[in-house]
Amino acid sequence: MGKLFGTDGIRGVVGENLTADLAYRVGQAVSTVLEEELGRAPVMTIGKDTRISSDMLESALMAGICSVGGNVIPLGTIPTPAVAFLTVQEQADAGIVISASHNPFEHNGIKVFNSKGYKLPDETELKVEEKILSGVPMVEKKGFAIGRRLHGMRQLKKDYIHHLRSSIESDLSGLRILVDCACGAASATAPELFGLLNAHTEFIAIEPDGVNINDHCGSTHLDLLAEKVVAGGYDIGVAFDGDADRCLLVDEKGHEIDGDQIMAICGLELKKQGRLSGNTLVATVMSNIGLKEFGNANGIDLVCTSVGDRNVLEKMLECDYALGGEQSGHTIFREYATTGDGELTALQFLQVLQRSGRKASELASVCPKYPQVLKNVKLANVAGLKERIMADPTLREAMAKQEAAFNGEGRLLIRASGTEPLIRVMAEAKTREMAESVVDAFVDLVNAL
Numbered sequence: 001m002g003k004l005f006g007t008d009g010i011r012g013v014v015g016e017n018l019t020a021d022l023a024y025r026v027g028q029a030v031s032t033v034l035e036e037e038l039g040r041a042p043v044m045t046i047g048k049d050t051r052i053s054s055d056m057l058e059s060a061l062m063a064g065i066c067s068v069g070g071n072v073i074p075l076g077t078i079p080t081p082a083v084a085f086l087t088v089q090e091q092a093d094a095g096i097v098i099s100a101s102h103n104p105f106e107h108n109g110i111k112v113f114n115s116k117g118y119k120l121p122d123e124t125e126l127k128v129e130e131k132i133l134s135g136v137p138m139v140e141k142k143g144f145a146i147g148r149r150l151h152g153m154r155q156l157k158k159d160y161i162h163h164l165r166s167s168i169e170s171d172l173s174g175l176r177i178l179v180d181c182a183c184g185a186a187s188a189t190a191p192e193l194f195g196l197l198n199a200h201t202e203f204i205a206i207e208p209d210g211v212n213i214n215d216h217c218g219s220t221h222l223d224l225l226a227e228k229v230v231a232g233g234y235d236i237g238v239a240f241d242g243d244a245d246r247c248l249l250v251d252e253k254g255h256e257i258d259g260d261q262i263m264a265i266c267g268l269e270l271k272k273q274g275r276l277s278g279n280t281l282v283a284t285v286m287s288n289i290g291l292k293e294f295g296n297a298n299g300i301d302l303v304c305t306s307v308g309d310r311n312v313l314e315k316m317l318e319c320d321y322a323l324g325g326e327q328s329g330h331t332i333f334r335e336y337a338t339t340g341d342g343e344l345t346a347l348q349f350l351q352v353l354q355r356s357g358r359k360a361s362e363l364a365s366v367c368p369k370y371p372q373v374l375k376n377v378k379l380a381n382v383a384g385l386k387e388r389i390m391a392d393p394t395l396r397e398a399m400a401k402q403e404a405a406f407n408g409e410g411r412l413l414i415r416a417s418g419t420e421p422l423i424r425v426m427a428e429a430k431t432r433e434m435a436e437s438v439v440d441a442f443v444d445l446v447n448a449l
Contacts, residue, residue: 004132005125007308007418009111011100014053018108020060026110027064027096028138029131031147033124034093035069041147045090047075047083048098049185049243052210053108057098061110066147067140073150075157077188079244081341082160084117088338089159094120099185099243102220105211109419117338119310161189164343165196167336168351172199175354178234179346180225182218183208184242186343193343199350204228214241219248219329219342226254236353236360240342245309246329247342249349251360259327260291262349264367266331267300267323269352275322275335276300282315282324284308285413289428290368298366307415309340370410371432373439377446379421386416386423389449398445402438412438414446 004010010026012018034042044065048054054077062072073090075083080097087095093115100107112120112128120128131138141147179194181187183205194201204225205217214220219239229237229250237250249257257265263281270276280301283291287304295302303321305311309330316324316334325331330340337344353360379385389395395414402412410429417424425442429435 004129007310008101009097009109009119011103011107011109011419013106014051014057014108018057018110020056022132023057023060023110024064024067025132025138026128027061027070028068029064029128030094030096030112031065031068031070032131032138033127037124038093041069041071041145042093043071043073043090043150045073045075045083045087045092045095046098047078047080047086047095047185049080049100050077050183050187050208050210050213051100051105051108051242053105054098057108057110061096061098062149066149068138068147069141069145070147071150072147073156074153076153077185078157078160079185079189079240079341079343080111081245081337081339081344082157082189084113084339085160085163085337086156087113087115088117090156091115097243101243102214102218102241102246103419105213105215113339118313119339157189158192161193161196163336164193164341164347167333167344168347170351170354172197172350172354175199175236175350176232176234177201177350178225178229178232178237179203179206180217180219180237180239181206182214182240182242182244183212184214184218184240184244186240186244189244190240190343193347199354202232218242219246222248222250222256226250226256230254236350238346238350240346241329244342245340247331247345247349248329249346249360251364253361255361255364257349257360257364258288258369259325259329259331260287261364261367261369262329262331262345263323263325264291264294265352265363266333266345266348268298268366270323271298271300277320277322280319280321282312282321284312284326285415286327286426288327288372289370289411294367308418313339370428370430371435372426372428373432373435374424374426375439375443376417377423377425377443379423381421386421389423389446390414390416392449395445395449398442402442410434410438412442414442
């Protein structure tokens with residue numbers, strides 16, 4: 001990848017390394033590259049989450065796009081997967097999302113989907129990046145050639161909501177659900193979506209103010225949701241992240257149901273219906289050993305990719321698999337979506353729960369969870385530092401020795417973050433104490449390198 005685009009688009013702290021000026025040039029570059037490829041002025045959708053900086057970046061992007069002749073369909077505050085869906089529905093040439101997902105409000109990002117609702121190909125990203133970093137002014141249009149802002153966001157948002165509703169046959173009658181919208185993009189869609197169903201649904205973290213997105217709420221902070229689910233006697237708690245492309249759950253006892261377990265439960269249901277192509281789930285190297293055990297016990301194969309829903313999707317497309325995702329809650333149901341969709345995932349799980357007549361905790365027990373400990377090592381934001389540490393022979397030798405010591409009853413995974421100056425250290429073992437001991441030792445080692 002290049003100097004701007006990481007594993008999930010362009011990310012940064014607004015006002016530091018992500019500015020209105022950069023967003024303006026990104027808009028110009030994306031529009032210019034698309035016009036060169038298409039031979040005509042492109043049309044792009046654009047959506048955003050609830051961060052205080054999203055309006056500013058949206059305005060800058062739209063100005064950049066229109067200045068070089070591109071046209072924009074603004075979707076307003078809306079989940080990331082909605083932008084992908086509506087880009088395809090409206091036959092637009094690309095879709096842009098302004099969001100930093102689960103990160104704090106100071107951060108933001110710019111991600112681009114292609115006309116088919118998939119993340120922009122690497123080669124196109126490289127062309128865009130070259131235009132931005134070259135510093136060469138892009139040709140601005142005059143007169144009738146200047147781009148336009150197109151309208152229709154209210155109806156388009158409804159189209160997305162009704163698409164989600166149509167993905168399940170059940171009306172979820174009898175369920176008591178508590179939904180955490182993370183003060184993010186789901187706040188704009190979840191109330192209307194769940195209002196189309198007969199479940200008793202209540203909401204928390206649904207009043208965004210520009211700075212409270214992901215602030216002790218949502219899929220990265222489940223404590224409050226778990227407490228309220230148990231206290232209120234709910235059947236299930238649903239948590240989205242800031243841009244609603246992730247979903248994690250809390251069972252009636254207040255215990256987390258993670259992405260691995262969601263895939264297991266929904267995958268087993270798809271297999272029963274003959275809709276799990278290849279009898280295979282696609283996960284990542286971060287998935288728990290328990291997911292593999294679940295597969296072995298239920299005749300379901302597991303294919304693991306590198307971390308990132310982009311890598312999961314590429315494998316699903318390559319092999320025509322129906323279901324894949326990450327432990328963190330990105331779950332891709334290819335029959336209905338081209339990317340991870342938190343609200344879609346929630347509906348798919350809730351339909352299985354309602355039809356089963358069982359408790360959420362009972363469903364989740366089908367997929368065991370080994371104790372897993374993950375710690376992040378913060379690094380100086382120095383170019384090439386993550387890569388140097390990961391390639392260090394001392395670290396590589398220590399990792400090999402630890403894997404041998406596990407003897408198949410645990411595992412160690414160390415990887416560099418694709419979006420932040422972090423190295424993540426994760427271990428699984430028979431006991432939490434053993435996993436913590438291994439992680440602490442390798443955190444110390446990484447800090448010493």
